[in-house]
Amino acid sequence: MPSPKYLEIQNLLLQRIKNGDYQEGQLIPKEVDLAEQLNVSRPTVRHAIRNLVQGGYLERRKKRGTIVTQTKIKQQFTHVIESYNTEIQNNGLVAKTQVLNFSTEKASDEVAEALTIKPNTEVYKLVRLRSADNKPVVFVVTYLPIAQLPDLQKIDFTHHSLYSELAKAGLEITHVSRKIEVHPATEEEAQLLETDIKAPIFYFHTIGFTKDHRALEYSIASYRGDLNYFMVEIDKH
């Protein structure tokens, strides 16, 4: 199935943003000029631009035109519960997951505390490196209690999302508690995420809960600071 025309144009414009043809803070060409240049209709160009505005890459400025605001990936993990793949696709990028390790081990004090199980209970340890358009975005280590998920190791997390697999098992994650830190990249992070040692890294600790308030997931994620930003929306109660 060929992808819709606007998506083709969207990816092409995104490519130009990513490789610096269109620079941060600079205007992109007018709709009418882009339509002519790319040999597509104006509505198609408009559709592509609208998506990139929603993705946070472009911003319309009154009277001036459309400028490149942001070359980072907009992440909503601080605001909604959504799978990594959905987040990345919302940015018009191709998400990929590499499973570096999927084994079982005895829960450390830290893991046991997070999952409210006894230390030394057997847990899964799932280690994934996730990318967008082949650039590494986040390195994440996830611990899950075996007792509640006896068949998990049959699943190939290269192609399946953890959250949808949990939901399928009747254990949907409906509440997430997340601690956000930053730190300078360690050697391991720098190597895996293809960035410099000591570059700023977003460092998340997450506990995911099911509807009945059971802690089912404990994840430690390292996001490249130069590639990602996060949004929060807060209402006064």
Next chain:
Amino acid sequence: MPSPKYLEIQNLLLQRIKNGDYQEGQLIPKEVDLAEQLNVSRPTVRHAIRNLVQGGYLERRKKRGTIVTQTKIKQQFTHVIESYNTEIQNNGLVAKTQVLNFSTEKASDEVAEALTIKPNTEVYKLVRLRSADNKPVVFVVTYLPIAQLPDLQKIDFTHHSLYSELAKAGLEITHVSRKIEVHPATEEEAQLLETDIKAPIFYFHTIGFTKDHRALEYSIASYRGDLNYFMVEIDKH
């Protein structure tokens, strides 16, 4: 008025955490020993410890005792709308604000866009450096539209909170949209926040809205990454 005994003990324990007498990941002495050592009752010690657990500094571990988990300041700005002073006080620390500049200027495109006003409209620019126990925590530049706040410059923001002053003027901030980035400290940030150049900095862009959806505040804040962490709680809708 003398402060309650538990608060005295709480501050003393916090001091010991801060100056490294009690180290991250290490057990603190037992309640009974602390009570004897500090010559107070066990309930007083328990009260102090409970507050430090809530503040995120300590964590109870079954059978082992209470360990130091965190020496950073827990910030809830990613989760609730609260004044800086309240946040810092919840951590058992003394909050202080230094007003570095409070002037008016013409709105740049960026500021105008955020506040949905015309570029070059006059706005206030309020620049504050905020500390906890005399350590600089965050450097924040805030823009506010003059038209809606004619008397703002009479207020001394060394001693008054912006959010409570806005509420007093009938313009309470009830929704906040916040973008979270990290970057390596610039020279100016390093100097003001007394940290190293290129140390990881939390970089927040915030737009604060009133109940009738008017953008009233645009702030750009730089938090020391080594001193602060942020919590989010997310529910599935």
